[in-house]
Amino acid sequence: MLWYKAWLETRWRFLIGLAVLMVFACGAVLDYPAIARLNASVSAIDAPGNLGRLIREAAAAQRTYRGFIWFQWYRQNLVQTWTILAVLLGSGGLMGASPGSALFALSMPVSRTRLAGVRAATALMELLALAVIPSLMIPLLSPAVGEHYGLGETAVHSMSLFLGGSLFFSLAFLLSAVFDDFWRPMLITCAIALSQTVVGALAGLPFSEMLRVMSAESYFRAGQIPWVGLGLAVTTGLLMLSAGVAIVERRDF
Amino acid sequence: MPEAIIKATNLRKTYGGVEALRGLSLEVHAGSLCGFLGRNGAGKTTTLKILLGMMRPTSGEARVFGRHVSDPVASVEIRRDAAFVGEDKPLFEDMTVRDVIRFTAAFYPRWRQDLEQHYVATFALSPAMKVKTLSRGMRTGLALLLALCRNARLLILDEPTSGLDPAMSEQVLQALVRHVASAGTTVFFSSHQIAEVEQVADRVVIIDRGRTTITAALDDLRAQYRRIHFVFDDDAPAPVFRAKGVERMYRDGRVLTVLASAGAEGIVEEGRTLRPVSVDVVPVSLKEIFLESSGVEG
Numbered sequence: 420m421l422w423y424k425a426w427l428e429t430r431w432r433f434l435i436g437l438a439v440l441m442v443f444a445c446g447a448v449l450d451y452p453a454i455a456r457l458n459a460s461v462s463a464i465d466a467p468g469n470l471g472r473l474i475r476e477a478a479a480a481q482r483t484y485r486g487f488i489w490f491q492w493y494r495q496n497l498v499q500t501w502t503i504l505a506v507l508l509g510s511g512g513l514m515g516a517s518p519g520s521a522l523f524a525l526s527m528p529v530s531r532t533r534l535a536g537v538r539a540a541t542a543l544m545e546l547l548a549l550a551v552i553p554s555l556m557i558p559l560l561s562p563a564v565g566e567h568y569g570l571g572e573t574a575v576h577s578m579s580l581f582l583g584g585s586l587f588f589s590l591a592f593l594l595s596a597v598f599d600d601f602w603r604p605m606l607i608t609c610a611i612a613l614s615q616t617v618v619g620a621l622a623g624l625p626f627s628e629m630l631r632v633m634s635a636e637s638y639f640r641a642g643q644i645p646w647v648g649l650g651l652a653v654t655t656g657l658l659m660l661s662a663g664v665a666i667v668e669r670r671d672f
Numbered sequence: 673m674p675e676a677i678i679k680a681t682n683l684r685k686t687y688g689g690v691e692a693l694r695g696l697s698l699e700v701h702a703g704s705l706c707g708f709l710g711r712n713g714a715g716k717t718t719t720l721k722i723l724l725g726m727m728r729p730t731s732g733e734a735r736v737f738g739r740h741v742s743d744p745v746a747s748v749e750i751r752r753d754a755a756f757v758g759e760d761k762p763l764f765e766d767m768t769v770r771d772v773i774r775f776t777a778a779f780y781p782r783w784r785q786d787l788e789q790h791y792v793a794t795f796a797l798s799p800a801m802k803v804k805t806l807s808r809g810m811r812t813g814l815a816l817l818l819a820l821c822r823n824a825r826l827l828i829l830d831e832p833t834s835g836l837d838p839a840m841s842e843q844v845l846q847a848l849v850r851h852v853a854s855a856g857t858t859v860f861f862s863s864h865q866i867a868e869v870e871q872v873a874d875r876v877v878i879i880d881r882g883r884t885t886i887t888a889a890l891d892d893l894r895a896q897y898r899r900i901h902f903v904f905d906d907d908a909p910a911p912v913f914r915a916k917g918v919e920r921m922y923r924d925g926r927v928l929t930v931l932a933s934a935g936a937e938g939i940v941e942e943g944r945t946l947r948p949v950s951v952d953v954v955p956v957s958l959k960e961i962f963l964e965s966s967g968v969e970g
Contacts, residue, residue: 420774420775420778420779423771423775424764424767424775427764427766427767428766519758519760519761519762519763519765520762520763520764520765521762522726522758522762523758523762523763523764524764525724525725525726526724526726526751526755526756526758526762527751527776527779528748528749528751528752528779528780529748529751529779530744530745530748531744668744669728671687671721671726671727671728672721672726672727
C-alpha cells in the first residue's frame, strides 16, 4: 500500500510528463523531413563565436537521421524535459502532497527509511518509464518518415539518460529532506540542472559534461557507452539518496 | 496500580532556542482514559509527537509499552500497537475514503471490520468520496474510525473534537467511551475543552510551559481540591501554613483564600488559630484547577 500511496502522490507529475514527452517524441520524428530540408541551408551560415560553433556542430550532427534523432531528441528535448521531471519527482520528499500526509504516514508502523525508500523507488521507476517509453516512439514512428532507428540505440540512450540524470533526482530528494517545502528543493535543483544541461552547453562550459553523459554523446560519436560518467553519476546519486534517508531518519516532523 | 503504558521522565525539547518541554514527566496507566490539558503552546502536541517517534526529545526519556520512543525500531513496534489522531486530522488527501481505510487496514492484522462498517454508518462516510472533500465532522469521523478499527492498545488523540459542533463532539466522545469500555483500550487525549475532559476522562495530566503541574485521578482531584475562604475583622494576615496541601494563597482585604490540593481539614484547623470571623470551604471545579495550575488568575 505504500507503493500505491507513493503512486497517488506522484501520478499527475508522471502522467503529464509522459504525455508531454510522447508528443515531443512524435513531433521530433514527424518534423524530420522539414528539418532535414532546413538543415541543408543551415550549414552555410557563417556566424562567429560560440553560437556559430554550436550551429555548425548541430548541423554537422544532423546530417543523418540517426544524428538528427540524437541531437533533437536525446540531446535536447528529452534530456531537458526529463531533467525537469526528475527534479519535480524528486522534490517534496516525505512531506508528499501535504504536511498532513507526512504525519499520517509517520503514525503508521513503518520505518522512515522504508517510507522514504518506497517514495524514491516509485519516482525512479516513473523516471525510468519516462526515459524509455517516449523514446520507443522513435523506432516505432521512424518508418512513417521513411527512416529506421534501432532499438539497441534507443536502449543505450534511454539508460544513459536515466542513470546519469538520476543524479538530479537524488539532489532534489536530498534537498527535500532538508527543507520543509516543495519549492526550494525544486528551484535549487532546477537551477543547477539547467545550468548543466542548457546554459552550460550553450556557453561551452566544462561542467556541461553531465549533458554529454546523459545524452551518451560518446556512444553516438564513437560507439562507446560513457561508463565512467554513468558510474560516477550513479554513485553520487546513491550517496545523495542515502544522505537524504539518513536526514529523514533523524529529523523532527 | 495498573502498569504504566506511557511513562515520560524529565523530557526536554528545544526548537531553535525555545524550550517547548522543560522537564515534563507523566505516567498513563493501562485502561485509563487520560485527559491531557494545557494552554496553547504548553507542549501538548510536542509531547504526543515525541511519544509516537515523530520528534526526538532533546533530553529525558519516554517509554510506551516499556519501549524507548527514541529507538527507531522500538518506535515502529509502538505504532503497531498505538493509534494517533492528530489535531488537523492528517490523512492522505488524494485517496478516497475506501482507499484510506484499505491503506490503513493493510498495516494492522487485527483490523476490526465489524467496527469499520459500524463507524462508516455512524459518521455517514461515503466510501467513494475523496478525503479532501470531506467536511470537518466527516474527516474527524474517518480519522477516529481509522484509529479505533486497528484494535490498538493505546489511542493518542490530539484535540479530537477541535472544530466540531457540539452534536458531533458528543458523538465522537461517546464513540471513544464505548470503545474504551468494550475493548479496554488506554486513551491519552489532549484537549482545550475542560468540560469534555471532565465528561469522559478518569485521569488528568495538566501541563504548563513544558512542565507537568498536576497528574491525578479526576475523582481524587474533585474530592481533594478545596478553596478555603477565611474572613477576618481586619486585614487578612499572611500566615505560613504548616499543614500539607496548600497550593496557592491570596489575600484580598479582609479575606484570605487558600487553594488546597489535599488535607483541607488540617488547613481549616490551622487557619482557625488565626481567629477568622468565618470559614467557608467550597469544592473546586477542574476548570478552576486548570486555571490555577496554569497561572491564570481568576
